[in-house]
Amino acid sequence: MATLQLKSIRKTYPKADIETLKGIDIEIDSGEFLILVGPSGCGKSTLMNTIAGLESITGGEIKIDGRNVEQVAPKDRDIAMVFQSYALYPNMTVRGNIAFGLEMKKMPKPEIDLEVQRVAEMLQIEQLLDRKPSQLSGGQRQRVAMGRALARRPKLYLFDEPLSNLDAKLRVDMRHQIKRLHQQLGTTIVYVTHDQIEAMTLADRIAVMRDGELQQLGTPADIYNTPSNLFVAGFMGSPSMNFVKGVVEVQEGKSLLALVGDDGARSMLPLPAGMELWQGKEVVMGIRPEHLSEGSDMNHQDTKVTGLIEVLEPTGPDTIAMVRFFNQEVACRLSPDSKVKVGESVTLSIDLQKVVLFDGQTEKRIQLSND
Missing domain, CATH: 2.40.50.140 (Nucleic acid-binding proteins)
Incomplete structure (x- = not known):
């Protein structure tokens, strides 16, 4: 578990003369589940990528457990990221996909086997360990992607619209799974979605973004009952206000x-x-x-x-x-x-x-x- 501090985060693409992030300030407590929500193009995925180190920032500070990580390589930030595209290795079994990150850390094989088994039991995918990704359903692939992240036991988990490729029923099932995992593990999670139902049901706090700016940061109840402006009021809720x-x-x-x-x-x-x-x-x-x-x-x-x-x-x-x-x-x-x-x-x-x-x-x- 880790704290995360985002101080005046700015991101500009000079060639296009576009400022995607316009001074984002968010502090996340250890064990907190924060969701970034907003319409397409609001900057939420860009912000996620800057936290992961996949994109540089133009200005501001990113601190994990008080340590400034702007100059730290992605692999050294102790972060695990789950993408909407699953990003599994097609030539590896489920077991191999989950174990891959641990093997890169030179962990002894008996410990790897124990960790893979632990994660598989937690996600109820023990029976899938010897299958290839092509033999899995969308929901099963997403659980494997989550398992690969969980096996690393990082300080911080980043989820970038992980359920967007699933059908409606699977989305609900996986949402419950993610909620249960957070309650069991108490991990620090930053989660990007454009789905307000995911935001309202999963988050400890929600950050509503629009055009690269933070519109409101608060609990689901705060966001729903006392929206800071017309945009937040109209965006959160189905049907909308x-x-x-x-x-x-x-x-x-x-x-x-x-x-x-x-x-x-x-x-x-x-x-x-x-x-x-x-x-x-x-x-x-x-x-x-x-x-x-x-x-x-x-x-x-x-x-x-x-x-x-x-x-x-x-x-x-x-x-x-x-x-x-x-x-x-x-x-x-x-x-x-x-x-x-x-x-x-x-x-x-x-x-x-x-x-x-x-x-x-x-x-x-x-x-x-x-x-």
Whole structure:
């Protein structure tokens, strides 16, 4: 296990005049599972490669257990990396692939055999040890790639989108396997993915990246419930957070979000206390689909909105409904037993305690005194 410090990491490609990493600051505790998440091209894989030493940095510091490793060769950083392409040696058996790194370290053969057996039992691939990679399924190959990394017992594990080539069921199975391994071994892991479900279920903390910049670093709960800006709010969550734009008005000492439809009709949604100072300014109300419910035991009648159901998507445990009101489409989660139909109107209640508000100009979350 090891700590990892990334201080003001920058990466520029001079020929293309592109700055891929723009001052990344992250500190990872020993035994922590950190996930780098973001859309394609945000710089997460580049950051991973700089940690591994596969790419140099333009500026900043990378420290492993307090040791500056910028000038240290990849093989000497005591890091194991698992790629999405598995990167197995096709001419070797599973046993040979797992043992290869240990053989390079000149470890005695009896110790290698014991370590290979230990890893194989942990990953439940004992019966595959004498097979070649071509005889394995995608999930089995990925477990072998993980086994090769685990056998080395490095200070730090790097996973670069290891599940992206697997089908949906295998992804879930392997996700559980990785989670279980981390709980058993307490290893320090940095994991790159574009899959937010992987990020939410695996991570101790999540680093959300966009265009080479760190947008937010926090626990899965922090990222989901109190996103720092509109990008994070929209990126994390499936379906994503709904955004309702309006202007703040104050009536009889209460703050309201004024919505205006295409026909000029107005509707008012109540806002949390403390929004009086935003009078006359454009704000965006963020509402998670699960915080829009059909019917409610809440007493505040003014939290209800009525809209037209345009799409229904049954998922089993719930039904995702796309509802249009005041020329804005929102997603909500309904009970699988809901009787609503496409083309009908439905009344929804908004849980005001769960809404998140953003500045319409800066797109940053508005922090109220009760946050």
